[in-house]
Amino acid sequence: METKSKNSRRTFMGAMLMGATASTLSLFTDPIYANVPSFDDKKMSEADAWFKKIKGTHRIVYDGSTPHDGFSIIWNWAFYLTNNETGSEDDDITAMTVLRHKAIPFALKSEVWKKYDLGEVFGVTDNATKAPSLRNPYYEPKEGDFPMPVIQGIKDMQARGAMFCVCNLALSVYSGVVSQKMGLDPKVVYQEWIDAVHPGIQLVPSGVWALGRAQEKGCGYIFASN
Numbered sequence: 001m002e003t004k005s006k007n008s009r010r011t012f013m014g015a016m017l018m019g020a021t022a023s024t025l026s027l028f029t030d031p032i033y034a035n036v037p038s039f040d041d042k043k044m045s046e047a048d049a050w051f052k053k054i055k056g057t058h059r060i061v062y063d064g065s066t067p068h069d070g071f072s073i074i075w076n077w078a079f080y081l082t083n084n085e086t087g088s089e090d091d092d093i094t095a096m097t098v099l100r101h102k103a104i105p106f107a108l109k110s111e112v113w114k115k116y117d118l119g120e121v122f123g124v125t126d127n128a129t130k131a132p133s134l135r136n137p138y139y140e141p142k143e144g145d146f147p148m149p150v151i152q153g154i155k156d157m158q159a160r161g162a163m164f165c166v167c168n169l170a171l172s173v174y175s176g177v178v179s180q181k182m183g184l185d186p187k188v189v190y191q192e193w194i195d196a197v198h199p200g201i202q203l204v205p206s207g208v209w210a211l212g213r214a215q216e217k218g219c220g221y222i223f224a225s226n
């Protein structure tokens with residue numbers, strides 16, 4: 001009984017604390033979202049273990065809630081750059097970016113962007129074509145994706161020790177929105193998005209859960225605006 005109650009509270013709080021707008025929260029009243037995939041014990045254990053990788057003297061977490069022209073990735077790179085310039089090595093630095101709400105597509109492979117028109121869904125423009133992006137521009141950026149060519153994308157930053165995670169709750173909600181518009185099975189679409197999360201990007205119960213855990217581990221908080 002206690003376990004059931006605990007799980008119910010966790011599910012409810014996850015929904016309420018997602019950090020979404022009122023219009024997004026209203027989606028939970030739609031029957032199509034009645035069965036948001038649960039974050040089971042195995043996934044929770046993996047998420048908790050991932051947070052133990054936070055290291056070093058200089059620790060920061062960026063709140064990436066909207067696309068913001070990729071600034072949640074840019075500031076991650078800038079944190080490493082400027083700490084290096086002031087005498088700190090990568091091993092003494094942790095910058096984490098939490099991809100939640102409308103920034104979740106940056107965690108996903110380009111095949112899913114193209115299949116589900118994620119550039120249009122999330123308002124991300126391809127700088128080369130000036131049309132909604134059909135690819136993830138910030139995982140392995142091409143020339144022109146970032147305002148300066150020296151800025152590194154998610155994959156390169158991961159190799160330096162930077163950490164990136166993505167909100168499971170937002171993935172479930174937005175995949176439900178897209179599946180409904182396309183007349184598809186929401187469970188199938190959700191699983192396809194989960195399978196498309198890039199290697200090393202950690203799935204977390206919600207973005208705000210991750211922001212809280214990062215601060216408990218000594219990370220300063222910065223909202224990743226431009």
